[in-house]
Structure formats: C-alpha cells, structure tokens
Amino acid sequence: MKKVYIETMGCQMNKSDAERMFGMLEHLGYYQTEEAKDADMLIINTCSVRQLSEDKAFSAIGVWGKWKKEKPDLKIIFAGCVAQQVGKRIFARAPYVDLVLGTQRLYELPNLVKRIEAGERIVSTNEEQFEEYDIQINRVKSVNAWVPIMEGCNNFCSYCIVPYTRGRERSRNPELILTEIKKALSEGFKEITLLGQNVDSYGKGLVKTENGFKTTIDNVWATDDEGKTINLSWLLRKINALEGKFRIRFVTSYPTDITDELIDTVIELDKVCEYFHIPMQHSDDYTLKKMNRKYDYATYKRIADHVRSRVKDVTITSDFIAGFPGETEEQFQTMLDRMEELELDYSNTAAYSPRERTVAAKWTDLYVDEDVKTERLARLNEKNRDCCLKSNQKYLGRELEVLIENFEDRGEKGTVITGRTRNNKIVHIPHDKDLTGEFVMVKITNARTWYLNGELI
Ligand code: SF4
Structure with missing residues (x-):
C-alpha cells in the first residue's frame, strides 16, 4: 500500500472532487495519510476564485518540490481549477510536477496515475469532459x-x-x-x-x-x-x-x-x-x-x-x-x-x-x-x-427540529451538541451524550450573531 496526501483549497465542489480522487486511488492501492511528508503521492487540489489561493497553491508545492529531490519516486499532482486554467504553463513554474489534472478530466485519474508511475509527465486539461462512471467515494466522515x-x-x-x-x-x-x-x-x-x-x-x-x-x-x-x-x-x-x-x-x-x-x-x-x-x-x-x-x-x-x-x-x-x-x-x-x-x-x-x-x-x-x-x-x-x-x-422561543452534527467537550463549560435546523440555522445545546446523526426537538433560548442556543425538549 502506498500513501496519498491531498491538500484541497476552495469550495465544496473541490472538496467533493477530493473525496472522489481518494476513492479512485484506493483502487490503485493508495490509502490516505494526513502527513504530507510521509506520502508517496501528493496532490494539490487548487482553487482559482481568488489570486491569494492560487499563490498559496504554488507556495505549497514549492516545499513539495524540495522533498522530491530527497525522494525521487515521489509523485506530485497539480489538480483543480488552477490546473484547468493554467495548464502546461504549470510545468514551467513547477518542473517537479508529474501530472497537471484539469477539472474536466477527474475520472481519468486512475489511467493517468498508472502512466506517471511508469515515468511519464502529463498535462490533461482537455475541456471535453472525461466520461463519468460509478466509482467508490471516500467521503469525509460527517452527517x-x-x-x-x-x-x-x-x-x-x-x-x-x-x-x-x-x-x-x-x-x-x-x-x-x-x-x-x-x-x-x-x-x-x-x-x-x-x-x-x-x-x-x-x-x-x-x-x-x-x-x-x-x-x-x-x-x-x-x-x-x-x-x-x-x-x-x-x-x-x-x-x-x-x-x-x-x-x-x-x-x-x-x-x-x-x-x-x-x-x-x-x-x-x-x-x-x-x-x-x-x-x-x-x-x-x-x-x-x-x-x-x-x-x-x-x-x-x-x-x-x-x-x-x-x-x-x-x-x-x-x-x-x-x-x-x-x-x-x-x-x-x-x-x-x-x-x-x-x-x-x-x-x-x-x-x-x-x-x-x-x-x-x-x-x-x-x-x-x-x-x-x-x-x-x-x-x-x-x-x-x-x-x-x-x-x-426571530427564532427565540421557537421549537425546531435539529439534526445533530457534532459533540464537543468544552472543559469547565461542559459538553455541547451542535446541529442545524431545517432552514440551516446552527444551534448549540448543552448535553452530556453524543447524539451526532440524530434528529432532536429543541427550544431556542438565546440568539447570537452566528448561532442559536437551545435546550432539548
Ligand atoms: S459566472 Fe456568475 S453565475 Fe456562473 S459561477 Fe460565476 S458567479 Fe456564478
């Protein structure tokens, strides 16, 4: 088994693409690591909505390029929106990159990985979308x-x-x-x-x-x-x-x-x-x-x-x-x-x-x-x-259904479960059991700027 690390920037669409990449790579014998330094394959999944995130992507892979000098078999993939936009010019800025993978070519990843493992360097940013197929998706654990x-x-x-x-x-x-x-x-x-x-x-x-x-x-x-x-x-x-x-x-x-x-x-x-x-x-x-x-x-x-x-x-x-x-x-x-x-x-x-x-x-x-x-x-x-x-x-005193997403121990302040109402309001509720994934009824007791407080009823 080899290890892959993916750093994802930007929106939920990119995060969803990363879950798909993990799923496809698992079939090729890669498992996910949280430690970039340990990985055999590094993927930067980029966002180009703001200049800042594009700059951050290039600075992150600059470090990876140095690691590759010590570990020549390390594979580096530049994926996501900047890849689609900048294409082969990425090789000029980052010559240690093995694969430039555009957003339209996501489902081509397994074939491309096999080719870079064999020593090729590839740019795949053709705007014609690669035909989608049913894949395993390694979703982030969540509700x-x-x-x-x-x-x-x-x-x-x-x-x-x-x-x-x-x-x-x-x-x-x-x-x-x-x-x-x-x-x-x-x-x-x-x-x-x-x-x-x-x-x-x-x-x-x-x-x-x-x-x-x-x-x-x-x-x-x-x-x-x-x-x-x-x-x-x-x-x-x-x-x-x-x-x-x-x-x-x-x-x-x-x-x-x-x-x-x-x-x-x-x-x-x-x-x-x-x-x-x-x-x-x-x-x-x-x-x-x-x-x-x-x-x-x-x-x-x-x-x-x-x-x-x-x-x-x-x-x-x-x-x-x-x-x-x-x-x-x-x-x-x-x-x-x-x-x-x-x-x-x-x-x-x-x-x-x-x-x-x-x-x-x-x-x-x-x-x-x-x-x-x-x-x-x-x-x-x-x-x-x-x-x-x-x-x-507007929600003070209301009784609302909340889907619990999280359980947190806040030390002296006790334990809190957090969830969302149907209309996407975040609610914090003091409670001593982890009810993540459960639907509960809550009475709203306090309204803050970014969230509501409530109690179970
Ligand atoms: S072009 Fe306009 S509508 Fe389309 S994604 Fe951008 S902001 Fe949204």
Missing part, C-alpha cells in the same frame, strides 16, 4: 454528504473565473446521482446536499441513450418514461422518494432561474429543507449590469419576497462583493442599505479579486484602491453581522 449534480456555468459574470475553469454547464447522469445517494444513505449520512454552480439548470444537456444518459453542453432537456422533464424538481422528487429519514438541500441558485415549479416542489416534499442560497453579488443596478448579472435589484427583491411568501420559515442567504471595479461610495452604500431592506439571513462576503481572462480584470483603470476595498469589506461584514443577528432573533 452531510455533498453530491454534485451539475458542473460549470454559462453565465459569464464579468468577475468570475468559473466558466473558464469548470467549463460550460453539464448535468450529471441522474442514474449515477441516485446510486451515489443510495450508497451515502446506506453509509449513515443523514443529509444530502446537491451541489452545482447553478443547480436550477440541472437536467439541461442530458440526452437519453440506449445505455442510460449522455451528458452534453447543449440546450436540450430529456424526459422520463412518463414524459416528465428531467430537471431539478424531478431529481428532488426521486431523492425524496428514497426510504429513511434524511434531509435534502441544494446550492447554488441563480436568482432568475428559480421557478414556481421548484418552489412548489420545496413546499410539497417533506425531506427538502426550507433553504435557498441565492447570490446577489451587488444591489446597485449599474454595478449589477457591469457584473453581467441578468437582473436588477427590483427583480431580485421580487424573487426573494416571492420565495418568502410561499415557503414557510425559509432562510435566504446570499453572496456579496465589495470593491468591484468602478464601485463608488454611493453605490457601495446602496448595497448596504438594500441588504438591510432584503432582510437576508446570512451572506458570504468578499473583496473583489481580479482574475486573468475575465472581463472585469481588464478594467484596471477602474480598480478600487486596496485600502478602500478593505474598509468597504469591513463595513459589509458589519452589515452582514447585523442582518444575521436580526434573523436569529
């Missing part, structure tokens, strides 16, 4: 299993690198998704989170064949044997029909792609949680246009209000960027004011980071000064904190 259902994006927001690193939108074969979910449930996972850059596009591009389904990037939709369109609602229904008590979530939704059919499905299906992550990115109309987002503030608000009016107790979370090129103080202030007006429950926040190949990165003369960006991000975070606290205070 929640992340299951990618689609990948890529066709929206080309002017700041975003994803369409260049993850390619055009492609939906995964529903049969493989359902097989994967059944396996996760049989392994004891209690929550399934469907993952995709635009989950609402799920189904687009699927073509029925004699052997099942083929994934394409075309704007076509397949139907099932009863003539029903295979889309996100269809998939949610299939998963909801699986046996056992578990929860279903999905992220991320593009605002204008949320349909009434999807809202009806969320309302109707008992296992689907009342939670929508709907990134807004900005709320000033001029900036939204420059970002190439396909809605204005009024449209977003109408969608959020509509979801709220239909889905009881729904939580809506979002993403915002501070310091987009050309953003004025007035436009930034508009964003803060409107965040409050929207009563969002939580938002991910970031300062704008220019990414090579994107449209906005070329507007260098409009770049916002770094200090101003930092100051705006701090104010954005402050506003986010206010919104979160207000949102949490």
